[in-house]
Amino acid sequence: MPFMNAMPGAITQGIIWGIMAIGVYITFKILDVADLTVDGSFATGGAVLVVMVTSGQNLYFAMFCAFLAGCLAGLATGVFHTKFGIPAILAGILTQLSLYSINLRIQGDMANLPLSYMNYKYPITLRNVTKTLLPVDVSKDNEVLYMLTRFCNQSLLICLLVSGVLIGALYWFFGTERGHALRVTGSNLAMARANGINTDNNKIIGIVLSNGIVAMSGGILAQYQGFCDVNMGRGAIVIGLAAVIIGEVLLGKIFHNFALRLVATIVGGIVYYVVITLVLNFGMKANDLKLFTAIVVGIFLGIPYWKAQLTQKFGGKKTGIDGNGAPEEEEVVENA
Amino acid sequence: MLEVKGLYKTFNPGSVNEKKALQGIDLTLNDGDFVTVIGGNGAGKSTMLNMIAGVYPVDRGTITIDGIDVTKLSEHRRAKYIGRVFQDPRMGTAADMWLEENLAIANRRGRFRGLSWAISAKERREFREMLAKLDLGLEERLTTKVGLLSGGQRQAVTLLMAVMNDPKLLLLDEHTAALDPKTARNVLELSDRFIEENHLTALMVTHNMRDAIAHGNRLIMMNEGRIILDVSGEEKKNLTVEELLEEFSKLSGSEFANDRALLAN
Numbered sequence: 235m236p237f238m239n240a241m242p243g244a245i246t247q248g249i250i251w252g253i254m255a256i257g258v259y260i261t262f263k264i265l266d267v268a269d270l271t272v273d274g275s276f277a278t279g280g281a282v283l284v285v286m287v288t289s290g291q292n293l294y295f296a297m298f299c300a301f302l303a304g305c306l307a308g309l310a311t312g313v314f315h316t317k318f319g320i321p322a323i324l325a326g327i328l329t330q331l332s333l334y335s336i337n338l339r340i341q342g343d344m345a346n347l348p349l350s351y352m353n354y355k356y357p358i359t360l361r362n363v364t365k366t367l368l369p370v371d372v373s374k375d376n377e378v379l380y381m382l383t384r385f386c387n388q389s390l391l392i393c394l395l396v397s398g399v400l401i402g403a404l405y406w407f408f409g410t411e412r413g414h415a416l417r418v419t420g421s422n423l424a425m426a427r428a429n430g431i432n433t434d435n436n437k438i439i440g441i442v443l444s445n446g447i448v449a450m451s452g453g454i455l456a457q458y459q460g461f462c463d464v465n466m467g468r469g470a471i472v473i474g475l476a477a478v479i480i481g482e483v484l485l486g487k488i489f490h491n492f493a494l495r496l497v498a499t500i501v502g503g504i505v506y507y508v509v510i511t512l513v514l515n516f517g518m519k520a521n522d523l524k525l526f527t528a529i530v531v532g533i534f535l536g537i538p539y540w541k542a543q544l545t546q547k548f549g550g551k552k553t554g555i556d557g558n559g560a561p562e563e564e565e566v567v568e569n570a
Numbered sequence: 571m572l573e574v575k576g577l578y579k580t581f582n583p584g585s586v587n588e589k590k591a592l593q594g595i596d597l598t599l600n601d602g603d604f605v606t607v608i609g610g611n612g613a614g615k616s617t618m619l620n621m622i623a624g625v626y627p628v629d630r631g632t633i634t635i636d637g638i639d640v641t642k643l644s645e646h647r648r649a650k651y652i653g654r655v656f657q658d659p660r661m662g663t664a665a666d667m668w669l670e671e672n673l674a675i676a677n678r679r680g681r682f683r684g685l686s687w688a689i690s691a692k693e694r695r696e697f698r699e700m701l702a703k704l705d706l707g708l709e710e711r712l713t714t715k716v717g718l719l720s721g722g723q724r725q726a727v728t729l730l731m732a733v734m735n736d737p738k739l740l741l742l743d744e745h746t747a748a749l750d751p752k753t754a755r756n757v758l759e760l761s762d763r764f765i766e767e768n769h770l771t772a773l774m775v776t777h778n779m780r781d782a783i784a785h786g787n788r789l790i791m792m793n794e795g796r797i798i799l800d801v802s803g804e805e806k807k808n809l810t811v812e813e814l815l816e817e818f819s820k821l822s823g824s825e826f827a828n829d830r831a832l833l834a835n
Contacts, residue, residue, distance in 0.1 A: 409687060410685045410686060410688055411684055411688050412684060414667075414674065414683070415683045417664070417671075421664035421667055422660075422661070422663070422664040424656070425664055426646075427646045428649055428652075428654045429675050429676050429679045430649035430650055430681075431675075431683070432644075433646070
């Protein structure tokens with residue numbers, strides 16, 4: 235069962251990309267900004283972590299620095315967007331492009347750098363992803379039970395723990411006054427300003443936080459795979475969107491609480507990686523993966539639009555306020 | 571309370587789309603004044619309110635609120651002194667946030683937003699009481715997304731948010747124009763009540779001349795970016811719509827052109 239054998243690894247990678255997708259969730263869903271910085275800041279996180287660990291720094295300090303490096307990348311995009319008046323997408327592309335050079339510099343002009351597990355013994359690695367932590371000895375003959383025990387491996391559990399702590403922290407943050415200011419900035423700019431909220435600063439804070447999380451997950455992936463690569467973030471935004479959307483489609487109807495929505499995003503990341511492993515197992519060429527991902531994400535992004543078009547054509551409720559028409563008193567204003 | 575001096579604003583200067591929106595507005599509101607603003611299409615009514623609120627930078631002139639020169643203050647800094655209700659009911663509230671979250675955001679207008687909880691239990695009780703006074707049954711819907719409320723309900727909520735924390739100035743920009751007549755009347759009555767109860771100074775743009783006469787203690791008429799008529803007290807109370815229309819054509823040398831105003835009369 236090569237497919238089942240790959241599951242613990244697929245799920246662990248899914249959680250790591252799910253953590254990255256939480257960063258994407260902050261910009262895409264909360265701030266309503268499409269931030270392409272992540273393709274660069276993900277690799278930045280990996281680069282910072284590997285360079286710092288291999289030069290003898292503490293692993294956790296290196297993780298923190300990876301987070302900070304991502305924050306700086308986000309700051310650049312945020313400033314481009316709000317202070318230079320550049321549309322968010324273009325601002326993200328500018329930062330992402332510049333990060334390619336910066337990441338190469340961080341990596342000492344190397345396209346990739348290894349992070350030897352033998353030398354540094356970091357906790358999250360694909361080397362232990364099939365080693366169960368359970369103190370039971372299940373024989374390989376009982377295939378299902380054997381596989382199930384493999385899910386209790388160190389890498390997977392630590393990644394779960396990290397995502398749990400992250401979700402808890404974000405749940406707290408977005409319940410604070412500042413968190414609400416960020417949410418309202420993404421929901422209604424005019425209303426935010428009319429209520430004394432500096433929308434520029436809140437956008438910057440959101441993009442900074444988002445990229446910090448993305449870079450942190452880049453650091454985790456570098457550990458997991460045992461190297462960093464300047465190209466490791468290519469298409470990260472699309473994978474992030476895929477995880478956000480899959481999570482929403484699968485669990486959006488039952489998960490309304492903010493923390494649960496973030497959990498759904500992690501689940502989305504896992505499902506994405508499981509599906510990828512599945513299609514690879516069915517013989518799809520690895521080189522075609524990005525095309526496959528882009529098509530899937532494109533279709534899912536289109537679904538809400540098509541739905542709206544269909545309701546408009548076939549007797550959906552007419553929207554109220556249009557400046558001329560007077561809506562019925564109790565008519566629900568279709569929300570924007 | 572509000573002092574506007576020599577306010578000028580031209581949009582797209584030097585282009586074919588140049589629009590001289592305001593051409594020297596002088597306006598002083600005394601404490602407790604409730605001024606209604608009428609005028610034809612493109613007279614500059616909304617622009618004037620937006621300039622006071624800080625949506626656009628001024629070309630020339632000064633705006634002072636309660637002795638504080640706000641001319642150069644950005645929109646969000648000025649918000650401390652100003653409560654606003656917009657024409658579009660969707661504009662004044664955040665659709666995908668809960669009712670209580672919207673109220674809590676308004677409750678912190680002009681204050682620093684830190685890392686304490688966004689809504690306190692005490693606030694929740696206060697919100698419930700305030701909403702009960704609206705008589706729309708909203709006190710039981712604190713955790714409903716505002717986007718699910720009707721246009722009239724949203725406008726009532728926006729009004730409530732605008733008068734929280736006693737703003738020095740309340741700006742109502744055709745806030746009943748998008749509502750059906752019955753709801754519009756309710757929201758207008760509510761505005762009256764809030765302004766009276768809280769002794770607010772208010773500017774209300776309206777397309778309905780009857781409303782403009784019936785509400786407030788003072789009425790100004792605008793045309794082509796200028797204030798052409800300013801009446802208050804007894805004189806205002808005794809005005810009729812016909813007199814206003816006549817006055818308008820006399821002062822501006824043209825017919826009163828406002829598609830909505832004609833329909834409304």
